[in-house]
Amino acid sequence: MRLKKIRLAGFKSFVDPTTIPFPGDMTAIVGPNGCGKSNVIDAVRWVLGESSAKNLRGDAMTDVIFNGSSARKPVGQCSVELVFDNSSGRIAGEYAKYNELSIKRVVTRDAISTYFLNGSKCRRRDVTDLFLGTGLGPRSYAIIEQGMISRLIESKPQELRVFIEEAAGISKYKERRRETENRIRHTQDNLERLEDVRGELGRQLEKLQRQAAAAKRYTTLKAQERTLKSELAAIRWLKHDDHLQKLQQTQQQLDTDIEALRARQRGDEAGIEKYRDTQQTCKQKLDYLQQNLFTVSATISRLEQSALHNQQRLKQIDSELSDIQTQQEALNEEQELLTVQAEEHAELVVELEPAYEIQQAACEQLEVTRDQAEAALHQHQRDFQQTDQQYHQLKQQVHSHHSKVQSLLQMQMRTQQRIGELEREIQEFSQADHQQAIDDLQLELEMLAEQILEQQDKVQSARQTLEQSQRHYEQARQHTQSMRAELQQNQSRLVALETLQQAASPTGPQPEGVMPLWQQLTPKPGAAAIIEHVLSELGDAQLASGESLATLTENQANLSAGLKYFSQAALTRDKQSGSVAALLEDEWVPHQFNQILVAEDAENALAMRQEAGENQLIVTHDGQWFGPDWFRYGEQDTEQGVLQRAEQIEELNDTIAAQEAKLATLEEQESEAQNNIEQARERVSSSEGGLNERNNQRQQLTQRLSWLSEQQRQEAQKRERLDDELNRQQEQLEEEATELAMLNEGLENYEMELAEQAERQARLQDQQQSLQQQLSSQRSQYEQNTRELHQMALKLQESRNKQQSLNSQQQRISQQLTSLVQRAAQLEQEQQSLNQPQTEQAAQLQDLLAEKAALEEQRYSLQQDLEHAQELLNQAMQGQQAIVGDIAKRQEQLDSLKIEAEGYRVRGTAILEQLSEIGVTLKAVLETLPAETSETNWQRDLEQTTAAISRLGAVNLAAVEEYDVQAERKAHLDTQFDDLNDALETLQNAIRKIDRETRSRFSQTFEQVNEDLKMLFPKVFGGGSAYLALTDDDLLETGVTIMARPPGKKNSTIHLLSGGEKALTALSLVFAIFRLNPAPFCLLDEVDAPLDDANVGRFCNLVSEMSKSVQFIYISHNKIAMEMASHLTGVTMAEPGVSRMVAVDVDEAVSMVDA
Structure with a gap:
């Protein structure tokens, strides 16, 4: 590689x-x-x-x-x-x-x-x-940087061990060991949680059993409740239907009466319509007459108002003509006076105009002379101001230079002080080394991040456990409620059966040894119904054990009347095949039962009748009886069902005992589930608290790391800023000294120029005073002539204005006179037009008054006819209203009946819907409903059944299915528990194997590196010796130290070697490691x-x-x-x-x- x-x-x-x-x-x-x-x-x-x-x-x-x-x-x-x-x-x-x-x-x-x-x-x-x-x-050890050689030699034993581990290749084993330990812890936590879940699930299964029994009891009661509800609904429907039939008959009678009244109402409406036509004709005539009367009255009022208005207007015209004549006379007098005044002002204007022109020419000549003097003064002032400005500038520059010199001296002092402060601060400054703290915080943050992940897993696991506990509790609660409801249902059913069974026993005291016959009989499986038919034929038969027929006869005073008693002699051990006696499990059976044969149905009974004896009877499974020459379909009496009820009572007692035991177990499981929820909540709270605490720690560490990094950065920046500022201050001090020398030289030059400028300024000031005196004299003469010219101009303008005003007034008066003449002509014309039509209007007014009187007489006659027609109409309307009232009364009765009928109809529909919801039809219920029914009895039975269901409480109907699911889950958890135990053992074995492998590899590598070091050291140094030593016997935890002795030296510790010797020793160790486990490459700095x-x-x-x-x-x-x-x-x-x-x-x- x-x-x-x-x-x-x-x-x-x-x-x-x-x-x-x-x-x-x-x-x-x-x-x-x-x-x-x-x-x-x-x-x-x-x-x-x-x-x-x-x-x-x-x-x-x-x-x-x-x-x-x-x-x-x-x-x-x-x-x-x-x-x-x-x-x-x-x-x-x-x-x-x-x-x-x-x-x-x-x-x-x-x-x-x-x-x-x-x-x-x-x-x-x-x-x-x-x-x-x-x-x-x-x-x-593959990356050796500057300074690392000395650190490698001087490193602590545990730090030096890391190099040996890396060379041995066991660093991956240490990492796997740490991961395996984490898995062991997680597995142990999972085992604890799984054990809690298994225990809780076991308790839950016990409660589910009790809930399943309660669910069955609940199902039975609900079926009985549905039957009673359907029958009660049918009874109520029959009752509502009967009421509805009666209401419909009454409704038909009311419809007939209403129809007769409406026919009568239609006959009366024709007469009312005739009266209304007569009334309408009178109203129309009266309205027409009233309209004509209104028109005539309006015309009369208009003519009277017009005559009165004309008289008032004629008086106003006479008054206005008189006022116009008075105004004309006044205006003529005013016009004559204005003409005289206008002529006087015209003469005055002619006199003033030549004198004004002479005075104006003199003022213009003086103004020219004044302007010349002002120009000379202004030029001299500009020269003086320029000189004065130069003087002040020089003075300001001198002052500025003085200020700059003082400022520079102060700046030099401050700069020197700042340089001293910076030198002291730099000398005293010591940057704190925060790097180690930063490295430690980063390492701690990485470890804390892993802890947070683990804590998040714990929180998630605790929440899942809490949710699971809550589901288990809910299931346990539902199972408990279901079992309790089923137990209550069975208890209610047992009480009802025992009540019926007691009702089937004879009332009153019985002699000792006498008991009902049915209590002594034990039917074979499936034979109880046939035995019930036989017992119903015997009535309330009693059996007196140990008594003979003679003894019973003697003690008949102590026996109940009407009952049939069998003595001990009536019993036999013989059981005829095919008879009722053969259907009993008892050793002794009534002899009479051998005389009653059993047939499957009526057809078989008829066939058996051919071979049966005269004293033998035949009974079928459905209760039909066949005699020698008769047939009867049997009816159940009060004894019917006692044997079946006895079997049911026995079964219910056993069931209730089992359910009570199961209910107790389920309640314990519910309580335990509640406790588990509280414990799970505490674990969730504790886990979340631990997670929050670690998150807070991470936030604090992050803030601390950010603060340290920022602090270190700020301190480095501060040191750099101080150095920069010191350099700037020193440069500034040199610049300030140079500038101060230049300022002193400039200050001397400015002071010499300032003295010369002061002498020139004094000469210009004397010349300026002489020019100002000459200008003042010329200004005074010019202002005097100007004032005189202004007075003359005012008088001339005043005369001209007065003349124009008088002319305007004359024109205005002429216009007013013209307007008055025109207005007078208009008024005279209007006066003539008003005097002409007064005679014609007076004649027309008399004709209209006569017409109005005739119209009022006609109106009175029509009003009398209208009142008579209204009286006839009112009488007809009263009769009509009486009929309408009768119709409304009967209609109200009819509506009430319809509402009531609709109520019964709606209730009947609701009953049908109720039956539909139950899942039955009305026809089916009515077919099975007894002929004589009582709503009260059915309601009482339904309430009792509902109360029994309510006493059961909440019922978990899915308890049976849920029990199977939870049982399967319990088996799965048991398998998981075993698997986790096996996994834990495997992990622990892996830890032991890793430890063995680590010890073996470390020991072999240490020995090999030690041998290579002993061989390489003399080769590098040209002699001497070096070796490695362990600090502890535990190979998993021991540290490693190095001892080196160059040729000719016997030092006791590695720290006594020189720098070069340390470097060679470290290189020897590194190369010894490389020879054993060479890394892909080696970096040497x-x-x-x-x-x-x-x-x-x-x-x-x-x-x-x-x-x-x-x-x-x-x-x-x-x-x-x-x-x-x-x-x-x-x-x-x-x-x-x-x-x-x-x-x-x-x-x-x-x-x-x-x-």
Whole structure:
């Protein structure tokens, strides 16, 4: 088995997808320090399942992902894949058939790690199990990294034992032993649960037996209940049907009476219709007359209103004409006054206009002079402001430079203080090493995850046990209820039979030794019915044992009247074949029974009658009697069925005794099932509590792990930030000193310019004062002339405005006068039109008043006719209402009868549906129903039967079938119990076998490695001795120590050796292990670093010798080691932070040089 190649992508410095091939037995990986050579060793260890970030030279597992460089961004995930050549079949099991194996691991920034085996997703455990016993693993002796040589020699005995175990190939046995112990624990738990289930199931079976008996009792009572219900329903149906027939007769009589009343009602309706027509005619005439009267009255009212309105309007017109004349006179006077005022203001405007123009020209000349003076002043002010601005800028710059100098001095002081603080903080800073705690927490989390899985299995098992216990309890409860119901049913039946049996016995006191004859008879099987027929013929026959007929006659005062008594002499031992006597089991039988023959049916009886004697009678199985010349069909009396009841009573007593015993057992099983439920609930609660506790522990550990990882990351970042800040502060201090020198030089220049600017500013200020005085004088003269011009303009404008206002008023008055003339003309015209029609309206009003009086007389006459017609109609309607009342009364009676009949009909239908639900027909029930029935008696019997069923309680009708199922399940569980015991014994034997094999292999491997170490050590050192020793006699637990004495030294402990001696000793031990159990390959990371050239040569010779059976991949800076390799693989870092691979075939290179 060989490692063919490694594929890396995003792993540490190998950001680009890189493939590193290993074609030969000895491959050397070379390159400068820090180029990423050791990352190849970390990649192999990581893929093989390494879970400690410390062993991968990181703070967290996500540190293996490329974190970016100065030219590249970080990546989101990394992956490493190892490809093995398995053509030799070194990997056993299901993967032995593959010539090539691929192991791949991928991790993301979210710390999600995924393993793949030949492209299929798998667990970390699958990868570690694959290499158990091969010497490969994340921390095996096949991978020796920097510093591991010294740690190997100085490791604890138990840690050193691991290498021997791996070489012996017993690591897989230890793993199997741990798995076997877990299986033993699980098997023992399963045995305990199975024993509980078996015990519970046994108790449940006992209760099911009692429930099955109760189910039979319940079935019998339910059949009796159905029969009584059907007969009671038939009795009620007959009763309802009789009531329904009577109601239908009454309903027919009421229908006849209602029809007669309706005929009379139709005859009266013709007269009512005639009265209504007369009434309608009167109403129509009256309505027409009323409408005409209303029209005339409305016309009269309109004419009267019109005349009154015309008079009022004429008065308004006269008043309005008078007002118009007054307004015209006032407006004429106002117009004359406005004309005079307008002429005065026109003259004033002519006077003011020339003076205004002269004053305006003078103001314009002064304005020009003022503007020139203002321009000169503004120019001088701009010059002064510019000078003043320059002065203030210089002053501000001087002040700013002073402030900057002070600020820089303070900044220098603060920077120096911060540098001192950072130096002290860096000097005092000590990053806590949390890696060991992180590794321990990760290991504890893995163990806790396995415990959680086991606890989840326990919780699931406990819940299943609880569900099973609940099902068993429910089954036990149902079986108990069923058995109790069946027992109550049998007890009720026994009471009923005993009551009937007591009723069949004679009443009153009987002499001593006298008892009913049937109590002395024991019929053969199947003969009880025939014996009952015979006893019914004898009446309440009594048997007096030990008495003669004479004695009975003498004691007849003590006997019951009407009963037939048999003396002892009436009995005989002879039993005639074919007679009733032959059907009895008793030794003594009534002599009379020999005279009664038994026939199968009437046909056989007639045939036997031909041969029978005169004193012999024949009885058939169905109770028919045949005499010499007569025939009678027998009827049962009160004695009928006493023998059968006696048999049933005896059977019921036995059954009830058995059911009571079974009920007690079922109740015990039910109680035990209840206890099992409580125990199962406690186990579920305990298991869930344990699971919650472990989940809480896992959450706490996860939080603790996250906190430690974050703390470690923050501390590393803090140290890096402190270093960066110290460098920045030192650079800043130098920059501040340079800037301070430049500021001092600039400050001197600005102060000189500020003095020159102050002198120039004083000269400009004097010139500005002279210009301001000249401008002030010119402004005052200009403002005086402007005010005078403004006064003249106001007077001129006022005159013009007044003139325009007067003209507007004159126009308005002229318009008002025109409007008044037009309005007066309109009013005069309206006055003439109103005076003309008044005479015509007065004549028309008189005609309308006369017409209205005539119409009112006609209306009074029609109202009298209408009242007479209404009176006749009311009388006819009253008669009609009386008939309608009679019809309604009878109809109400009829509806009531229909409702009542429908009630009986519905109840009858409900009874039929009830019978249909029971599964019988009314006809069938009526055929078997006795002629004389009593609903009360049937109801009482039904209530008694229902009460008997209720006393049974809940009944499990499936108890019999369930009992068979549970019995089969019990047998299956018993088989499982035996199988588990056998499996437990097998597992314990396997543990003992593993222990024996482990001891044997460890002992053989230890001896072999010890021998090889003793041989290799002198070879490597050129002399001296070394050996291995055990710390304990128990080969399963003992540790391993190493003792080494180089040539010429007698040290007492391995720790006294130098670094090079320790390295050679460790290599001797590793190669001794390899000689015994060579791993597929060996990775060496600068193990030759502490060796001198002589020792390196011996090391190289040893490696070269062992490369015949082991593939070596090593990292080295030593030229001698490089020369030894068959292939050189170079790792470069041309781009900062990114590793690349360069491979060289040494043999090919030599050939090229020789050529």
